[in-house]
Structures are given as structure tokens and as C-alpha cells.
Amino acid sequence: MFVRITTDSAPRPNSLRDLGMTSSSTTLISLSEFSYKKGSEVYGEKEPADYVYQVKSGAVRSYKLLSDGRRQIGAFHLTGDIFGLENGSEHRFTAEAIVDTTVRLVKRQSLELVAESDTVVARNLLSMTTNNLQHAEDHMLLLGRKTSLERVAAFLLEMDKRVTAAGVMALPMSRRDIADYLGLTLETVSRALSRLHELGVIGFIGNTQRQIVLLDRHQLASLDLPA
Amino acid sequence: MFVRITTDSAPRPNSLRDLGMTSSSTTLISLSEFSYKKGSEVYGEKEPADYVYQVKSGAVRSYKLLSDGRRQIGAFHLTGDIFGLENGSEHRFTAEAIVDTTVRLVKRQSLELVAESDTVVARNLLSMTTNNLQHAEDHMLLLGRKTSLERVAAFLLEMDKRVTAAGVMALPMSRRDIADYLGLTLETVSRALSRLHELGVIGFIGNTQRQIVLLDRHQLASLDLPA
DNA sequence: CGCTAGCTTGAGCGCTATCAACGCCTGTGG
DNA sequence: CCACAGGCGTTGATAGCGCTCAAGCTAGCG
Structure with a gap:
């Protein structure tokens, strides 16, 4: 074909x-x-x-x-x-x-x-x-129109499509890399991830903070693109 | 060819x-x-x-x-x-x-x-x-990394290449359009243009504010990409 | 075992957004 | 011809989101 x-x-x-x-x-x-x-x-x-x-x-x-x-x-x-x-x-x-x-x-x-x-x-x-x-x-x-939380949510969803194995995302890049991809600072990325963690939307695995589980993709998607 | x-x-x-x-x-x-x-x-x-x-x-x-x-x-x-x-x-x-x-x-x-x-x-x-x-x-x-002044300066330089006739830029779009292109609000765009005017970098012609003269392209370029 | 890199968290600030008032120009209708 | 309304732009006052600066923690590594 x-x-x-x-x-x-x-x-x-x-x-x-x-x-x-x-x-x-x-x-x-x-x-x-x-x-x-x-x-x-x-x-x-x-x-x-x-x-x-x-x-x-x-x-x-x-x-x-x-x-x-x-x-x-x-x-x-x-x-x-x-x-x-x-x-x-x-x-x-x-x-x-x-x-x-x-x-x-x-x-x-x-x-x-x-x-x-x-x-x-x-x-x-x-x-x-x-x-x-x-x-x-x-x-x-x-970059032009989304808030920091929306950007981080969108990033997680994008990476989910690409690197998730067995329900766990293993991110190769640092917070600074993510920040420079999303047009934010690394602190803002870190705070957004903490917030998503508090909200029960994502979970962390292991002691490096680069393995992430998406616990609620639906809620994540609604944070990316609000009603 | x-x-x-x-x-x-x-x-x-x-x-x-x-x-x-x-x-x-x-x-x-x-x-x-x-x-x-x-x-x-x-x-x-x-x-x-x-x-x-x-x-x-x-x-x-x-x-x-x-x-x-x-x-x-x-x-x-x-x-x-x-x-x-x-x-x-x-x-x-x-x-x-x-x-x-x-x-x-x-x-x-x-x-x-x-x-x-x-x-x-x-x-x-x-x-x-x-x-x-x-x-x-x-x-x-x-959109990810430039300040409002840099964005507006970059916008003017881009448009200069495309719509300038006889030294005057006649912009067809409104402040709101420019803002939505640059990831800003129309007020911020307006303030940036006022600032460039005060600085003597640009001038306005006519009573509509859409005809702009670039008085100092070099300074504009340095505002776009600071040393 | 100490050092460094990476991450989180807090405090305060600043840039841009938001809200609001005003002026100018244009078009429209009396 | 004038009154008025609406669109567009500017400017001011204030607010807030994300940035900056800083401290502290953990993991990895020499």
C-alpha cells in the first residue's frame, strides 16, 4: 500500500x-x-x-x-x-x-x-x-496563548503519546528543557507539576522525578483545553 | 533558470x-x-x-x-x-x-x-x-522568549520588508490583530508603539495610526535582538 | 563522604493583563 | 449641518501570573 x-x-x-x-x-x-x-x-x-x-x-x-x-x-x-x-x-x-x-x-x-x-x-x-x-x-x-498549567498539561499529553510504556512516562529531559520548550521557567514547570500531583492527576515513581504516571488523562486534557 | x-x-x-x-x-x-x-x-x-x-x-x-x-x-x-x-x-x-x-x-x-x-x-x-x-x-x-518591546520591534521589521512603500508602512491590521499575532494584548502593543514613538524610532502619519514610518531601523533591530 | 546537579518550595517583584476612562474619526440619520 | 453612536486607539490605575532570587533537599558520583 x-x-x-x-x-x-x-x-x-x-x-x-x-x-x-x-x-x-x-x-x-x-x-x-x-x-x-x-x-x-x-x-x-x-x-x-x-x-x-x-x-x-x-x-x-x-x-x-x-x-x-x-x-x-x-x-x-x-x-x-x-x-x-x-x-x-x-x-x-x-x-x-x-x-x-x-x-x-x-x-x-x-x-x-x-x-x-x-x-x-x-x-x-x-x-x-x-x-x-x-x-x-x-x-x-x-506559546502565545496558553497559561502555564495548560502548557504543562499539553506537554504531558504530548509526551504520553510518545514515550509511555507500561503506563509510565520516562522523561529524558530536565525541568529546564521542559521550561525552554514551553516558554516558561523551570520553577514554574516544577510548580505546575506539583500542583498536578496535589490534584491527583499525575503520580511520580522512583526517586528521580522523571518517571511520571498519568492518573487521570481526562482531567489532564480538560486542563489543557478548558471548557 | x-x-x-x-x-x-x-x-x-x-x-x-x-x-x-x-x-x-x-x-x-x-x-x-x-x-x-x-x-x-x-x-x-x-x-x-x-x-x-x-x-x-x-x-x-x-x-x-x-x-x-x-x-x-x-x-x-x-x-x-x-x-x-x-x-x-x-x-x-x-x-x-x-x-x-x-x-x-x-x-x-x-x-x-x-x-x-x-x-x-x-x-x-x-x-x-x-x-x-x-x-x-x-x-x-x-512567542516563547521575547519581551513585548522585542516582539513589536520584530513585527515592525517584518512588516517593513513586506508592505513599505515610499518609506511608509501602511498596516492593514488593527492593534488587536497585531496583539493576537504577537501573543500580547492590544494595550501592550499600543504602549510599545507609543514607547517606540517617544524614543524617536518610529513616526506616525495621518490621523489613523496605521501608517508608520521607521525612522531608525538600526535601533529597531537592536531592540528586537538586544546585545 | 563530601560535592555537584537537579528539583522543590518560599518570598517578593515586575511585566503584562485587566479594567476603565477618554479622545478621535467615521458614518448615519435627523 | 449637526448630533450621536460605534469602532479604534491611547493612557492610567490596579491586579495577578509567572519570573527572580534564595534556601534546602535528594540522589548520584567521584
Whole structure:
């Protein structure tokens, strides 16, 4: 079955290999792997975008910095996510490993070469870009118009869809990362989480505070988008 | 000369006609025109995205609403801008005419049909989507991390690039529209503009306050991005 | 075992929102 | 031609949400 980009439910290509190999093209895309230690940079803003990446294991943050150090994280990339796909020749974010991370990577140029002749690959590229755009559009609404509690609730629901295993969310990122993703300070994020805990909406597991159980998704959703 | 999407300076296709006609395809894309009165809706969020639009004259705002009325404007579309290009089947924003507006429109399906066989058109679609993505990414930084003065300064500089004629910016949108674009209230926008006026950075022309002269672009830029 | 990084919590402050009053311009109808 | 209403913008007073500064706690690690 072929992906139809004309529907909202079009699945995004879920691996770099898929991107290249569903193609009828005979061109082979070379895949390699690379590992980054916690905190190290995968690429920097304005650097030439020579590679496209997929998280094999670990987690990555993409962010922009202002000259005085204010940081806005645009996205978190978790296992399976593809990132670093730019259309121009330069990266528009800095990407950093949040924890020890292994990525697969392909040369961007080889991808473009295939896309040139292969409609399926080209459509997948457009589809991925559109998914990124949609995420950014939703995030603008959050950043521009939501309260701190709504932002944190929305964050938990988003992560729930992506990292929950056996009912427990294991967050790789720190409070500061969450804060810079949500346009808040780490203290405000911490207070919101405490409040959700008091309300019985979430629970913590273990002594690190990064394992969270969603006890009441319905109430969480109503906090995200109030009646 | 063909557009190369591999460069940052790739010009965006600047008309719907271009999108269809630079193509080697023999398929004809039917162009029609339609006019909207000030304040009327071009399309609503979640409506099927059957057409793609280009502003012939006037101005359009694209926004999302929360259930309690909070509004986030994602973009302003001015003369020449193409909007309503969704990759899914539904619009993700509501689009409204800010002033009396005339648009050109094409059926989305016909565009997709051409893109199917025509690499140039397909690349232009990707290029336009990427431009929208880049704008959204920059706007996330603004909404998440900039002060009110920085936001207004950034807004003026952005509009300056797009609507300035003979040194005067004629803004079609109200203070409330600007506020909902910048994630502020209209009072805060008004105060920021007054402050910029006091500082001698901008001037007003006429008795409507929508004609603005940038007296000191350099200072404005330094207010947008402080050292 | 002490040190550091990360998280929580408290106290106080400041920026932006809220509420309100007012002015100006425009359109409308007497 | 004038009176009036409504839309839009500005400005002031006050409030409140989230930020800043600070202290203290815990876990992990050398």
C-alpha cells in the first residue's frame, strides 16, 4: 500500500531506510550510525545541513538561542524520530543529545538525488515537512496563548503519546528543557507539576522525578483545553 | 533558470500561475478570482482544504481559536502571498479577510495532479511549505522568549520588508490583530508603539495610526535582538 | 563522604493583563 | 449641518501570573 499524502491520516515514514527503500529507484542510500554523549552537539544552527538523522536510541533537543542566552526548544526528538531535515543548505536549530544517543544518518544529497526521480520519496519528504509545520503551528498557539498549567498539561499529553510504556512516562529531559520548550521557567514547570500531583492527576515513581504516571488523562486534557 | 531547493536563497514561487506554468506539463490549471468583504471568512479551521489561494489585493489573517475565545494569529497574508496550502485534507487555520480582499484560487487537487508528474511543481510545493515552517520556527522563539518591546520591534521589521512603500508602512491590521499575532494584548502593543514613538524610532502619519514610518531601523533591530 | 546537579518550595517583584476612562474619526440619520 | 453612536486607539490605575532570587533537599558520583 502506498502512502497517500492527500489524507490527514497519512502515516509518516518511520525510518530513514523506509524513506529510501520503498522507492522503486535502484539508487542505494548509505546508512551509517553515530553516537553522541549526553550534552554533546549533533549540529549547530547555521551549520551546513549535510546529513539527515534518525534517533536510534536516546533523545535530542532542537533549539534556538538569543544572544543573551534565552533559549527556545522547538522540538524533542525521541526514538524513531527523523530530524535535521532542512530544505535550505543550513540548519535552523542547534541539535544536542539530551542523554547518550545513537543516531542513524544519511547524506542529505543522496536523499535529494533519489527524490529527484522518485515521487514516493519526494512525497515523503513533503509529508515530513508538513508534520513538522503542523507541530510548530500548534506550538505557536501554546506559546502565545496558553497559561502555564495548560502548557504543562499539553506537554504531558504530548509526551504520553510518545514515550509511555507500561503506563509510565520516562522523561529524558530536565525541568529546564521542559521550561525552554514551553516558554516558561523551570520553577514554574516544577510548580505546575506539583500542583498536578496535589490534584491527583499525575503520580511520580522512583526517586528521580522523571518517571511520571498519568492518573487521570481526562482531567489532564480538560486542563489543557478548558471548557 | 530553474529553482534549486538545495540553496537557502531559493526564491519562493511568487504566483499561483508560476506554480503551474513553469511546469513542462501540458496540464492547465484553472485560475479563478473571488472577493471577500472586510471581516468575512475565506475558510474555517477543520474545513476541507479544496482550494489554494493567492492574495491579489487586500490582506488576510490566519488564526486558531481556543474554546474560550483566545486567539493566536499564525500569519498575515499580504498581496502576492499564497495561503491555504495544506498537505492534509483539512485547513489547520481559519482565514479571514482583514480588509476587502480579492484572491486568486486554484483547486488543490489539480495542483496535486500536476505535482504528481512534474518535479518542478513538486519542489515548489515543498519549498513553500519549508518557508512556512521557517516562519513558524522563528515565531516560536518570539512567542516563547521575547519581551513585548522585542516582539513589536520584530513585527515592525517584518512588516517593513513586506508592505513599505515610499518609506511608509501602511498596516492593514488593527492593534488587536497585531496583539493576537504577537501573543500580547492590544494595550501592550499600543504602549510599545507609543514607547517606540517617544524614543524617536518610529513616526506616525495621518490621523489613523496605521501608517508608520521607521525612522531608525538600526535601533529597531537592536531592540528586537538586544546585545 | 563530601560535592555537584537537579528539583522543590518560599518570598517578593515586575511585566503584562485587566479594567476603565477618554479622545478621535467615521458614518448615519435627523 | 449637526448630533450621536460605534469602532479604534491611547493612557492610567490596579491586579495577578509567572519570573527572580534564595534556601534546602535528594540522589548520584567521584
